[in-house]
Amino acid sequence: MLVVAYLEDRIIQKGEIMIQVTAIMENKASENKALINEHGLSFFIEKGTRRILFDCGSGEHTLYNAHKLGIDLSELDSVVLSHSHYDHSAGYRDITEAGLGSKELYIGKGFFEKKYAFDGIKYTDLSCGFDLDFVKGQGKIIHEVSGKVRLFDDIYAFGGFERLSDFEHIPARFVKKTESGFVSDDFSDEICLVIERERNVVMICGCSHPGITNMVREVRKAFGKPVSSVYGGIHLNEADYKRMEDTMKALHEMGIETGGFCHCSGEMAETVCSSNGLNVCHLAVGDCIFI
Numbered sequence: 158m159l160v161v162a163y164l165e166d167r168i169i170q171k172g173e174i175m176i177q178v179t180a181i182m183e184n185k186a187s188e189n190k191a192l193i194n195e196h197g198l199s200f201f202i203e204k205g206t207r208r209i210l211f212d213c214g215s216g217e218h219t220l221y222n223a224h225k226l227g228i229d230l231s232e233l234d235s236v237v238l239s240h241s242h243y244d245h246s247a248g249y250r251d252i253t254e255a256g257l258g259s260k261e262l263y264i265g266k267g268f269f270e271k272k273y274a275f276d277g278i279k280y281t282d283l284s285c286g287f288d289l290d291f292v293k294g295q296g297k298i299i300h301e302v303s304g305k306v307r308l309f310d311d312i313y314a315f316g317g318f319e320r321l322s323d324f325e326h327i328p329a330r331f332v333k334k335t336e337s338g339f340v341s342d343d344f345s346d347e348i349c350l351v352i353e354r355e356r357n358v359v360m361i362c363g364c365s366h367p368g369i370t371n372m373v374r375e376v377r378k379a380f381g382k383p384v385s386s387v388y389g390g391i392h393l394n395e396a397d398y399k400r401m402e403d404t405m406k407a408l409h410e411m412g413i414e415t416g417g418f419c420h421c422s423g424e425m426a427e428t429v430c431s432s433n434g435l436n437v438c439h440l441a442v443g444d445c446i447f448i
Contacts, residue, residue, distance in 0.1 A: 176204045176312075176352060178361065178388065179445040181222045182214035182248070183419050187441035191225050193218040194442045197244040198390060198420045200361060201228050202350070207309050210236045210258070211350055212363050213248030220251060222442060233259035237314050238285075239363025239389075240347045241268045244420075246285035253295050262292060263300045263308070265316045265346035271334040272342055280332075280339075302348045305379050316348035318367040318375045324403045325368025328395055342366075349376075349389075352448055357382050357412075359448055362389035364421050370407045377411070386415040388446060394423035401429045409434050417446055 182199035186192070197214035201223070210233050213219055223230050230252060236259045238246045252258045269289050273280040292299060300306065302316040331342040344366035352359040358380050365372055369391040373384045387408070393401050405426070408416075418427050419440040430437040440446070 174205045176202060176448040177445055178202050178448065179226065179228070180419065180440045180442055181226060181228060182212075182219045183440060183442040183444075185419070185439065185441040187443040189225075189443035192222045192442045197248070198239075198363060199245075199248065200389070201226075202312070202361070204310065204312070207312075208233050209308060209312065209350070210252075211361060212237075212239050212245040213252055215244045215247045217248070217251045219248040220255060220257070226443065230257040233257075235259050235261040235263060235308055237263040237308070237348065237350060238265075238268065239349060240265065240344060240366065241270070241272060241285040242283050242364065243285055245363050247287075249285065250287045250291070253297075260296065260298055261300065262297045263302050263306065263314045263348070265302055265348040267333075268301075268346040270346070273332050273334065273339070274330050275332050275339070276330065283331075305351070308350075311353040313351045313353065314348055315351045315376060315379065316346075318347065318371050320367060320371055321374065322368050322370045322407070324400050325371060327366055331366075347372075351376055351380065353380060353382070354385075354448075357385040359386045360384055360388070362387060362391065364390045364392045366392055370404060370411070373408065373411055373413065383412040385412065386417070386448075387413055388417035388440060390420035390422055391416075391418055391426065392421040393426035394421050396423070396426070398425070398429075401426050405429050405432075405435065 179201045182197045186194040198212050199214040199219045200211040202209040272283045302314045306314045332339045333342045350361040416437045417440045
């Protein structure tokens with residue numbers, strides 16, 4: 158199952174259970190050519206007998222990859238959706254209709270608002286493809302995440318990000334439909350996973366639309382510990398070079414040591430990371446890390 162692994166640089170205590178995070182869907186192919194790569198993201202998190210699915214990709218290929226990797230999606234403790242864009246959440250419907258997944262679903266505030274991309278003339282629906290009635294009809298328990306919400310042991314869902322960084326802006330093309338019409342999408346539904354350790358915490362993100370430095374800042378404040386590593390999407394694929402440099406400089410100053418970036422992060426951002434002193438890898442489909 159292991160294609161590329163990154164082992165966090167720390168001392169493992171005797172009897173300690175490590176956390177394995179596996180990308181079962183991502184844009185890029187890895188050395189495991191049996192897997193399907195497509196635009197989307199899904200991480201399987203396993204600690205002992207406890208299991209979380211963070212994001213579900215865009216459809217049935219997430220199920221296919223899980224099968225190829227020997228991952229059983231029928232025994233999940235919880236499903237966490239970082240935000241409602243289709244490439245992270247539409248696969249939830251496929252997983253649920255297949256009788257898999259979990260009874261527990263964790264989402265952010267405003268998750269079921271209709272989301273679009275607007276090019277000045279037309280709108281493209283970017284929503285998840287299911288609504289509140291579908292989830293309730295499947296007998297699921299919905300948890301709306303605000304602040305830190307413990308999933309189990311040292312793993313949390315976290316949401317609610319104050320926007321303080323003046324260089325982190327959401328692209329204007331992202332809009333949502335409200336009763337009063339279309340408005341800019343503030344991605345109030347964005348949430349992430351946080352793994353707490355003795356001296357620091359690790360973040361796992363979907364797209365980081367509120368701005369990754371804003372997100373790191375809020376997590377640091379809530380947990381009272383520095384963030385050592387960030388894995389997942391940080392949405393710099395549309396950013397100019399200055400924003401990339403500003404972002405990476407800020408992350409370095411915040412104490413981020415390691416980044417496993419993917420999906421919407423952009424190849425140039427990964428290069429800029431390395432030049433700013435961060436230890437960086439790309440997490441493609443089938444790649445995993447141990448925490």
